[in-house]
Amino acid sequence: MNLQHFPRRIYTEYNTPIQPLRHLSKILGGPNIYIKRDDLLGLTGGGNKTRKLEFLVAHALEQGADTLITTGAVQSNHCRLTLAAAVKEGLKCRLLFEERNRKYDPNGNGNLFLDRLMGVEKIKVVPDGTDVVSEMDIMKQELESEGRKGYIVAEGGGNDIGAMGYVNCVHEILEQSQEMEIQFDHIVTASGSGGTHSGLVAGIHDSTVNIPVTGINVRRGKFQQEQKVYGIIRNLVDRLDLHDDVPREAVHCLDDYIGPGYALPSEDTIAAIQLLAQKEGILLDPVYTGKVMAGLIGLVKEGYFSHDSNILFLHTGGTPAIYEFKSTILNQHILG
């Protein structure tokens, strides 16, 4: 599948590394676990949204927008990166925060600090469960009444335009896999807004390899999340004019590692964060990647992967948020 004719901005001028997690693999007694470092993508603080924003912002510029509008939870990585893309493009950015299991604190650390530092134009805060799509429409109308033109970036960049970033990522992974002479048998990723997961599944389906992808949910139940991911894939199939439909069974999500709720880590999440920090020197976050790593470790322990297989963990970023969770991470008994 050739994405060349879709408008795209380039925010990362290199392939993100794939590295072996030797200590973790040894501790778990196999399989061979590798990590794709999308936490090292371009734009301020990195993370998976950068790949999606390359296509989403190109679309916004094509429409003549002068302001990006988007939404997320109060420690949203997606909001921080949308703002960073706006700064890079000389656009303005307005954010809508939903207080999902966490209150907005104007003096908050982590992503909130970075949002202020990068000069977010306006912040609107709404309670959990608000219809954020309608709220963003109102924000867009407000801009229009000021003679400006807003572009709404879907929550989490989770639509078919954003997902093209992860179709591209599949091309990158396959190129690296050839260079490294390693065949990956399974990919494990976070499944939130679904853009990352759907792009990976569609990209693999359209390739010459068949690598199963397991999505670890961070918020929704298994069925609801699988439907969400599959919905994006269907739009992606239309957008990219793929000859072949992606089967529904290719979408596989697990909801066993969400813990107490969105942005609420379980003990296993914190243990996974500590383990990766102490054994690999890699930072994971309590909202997404810590849960995904807890999921991967849980799956290894239950014998889900064959002993000598090569598993690719996608590090989707989120590192700036950990500073806001310092006490949660340190209050649990430290390993080692």
Ligand SMILES: Cc1ncc(COP(=O)(O)O)c(C=O)c1O
């Ligand atoms: C660090 C991080 N990982 C994973 C995700 C989930 O990715 P997606 O929204 O593409 O499902 C997000 C979404 O906000 C995120 O910020």
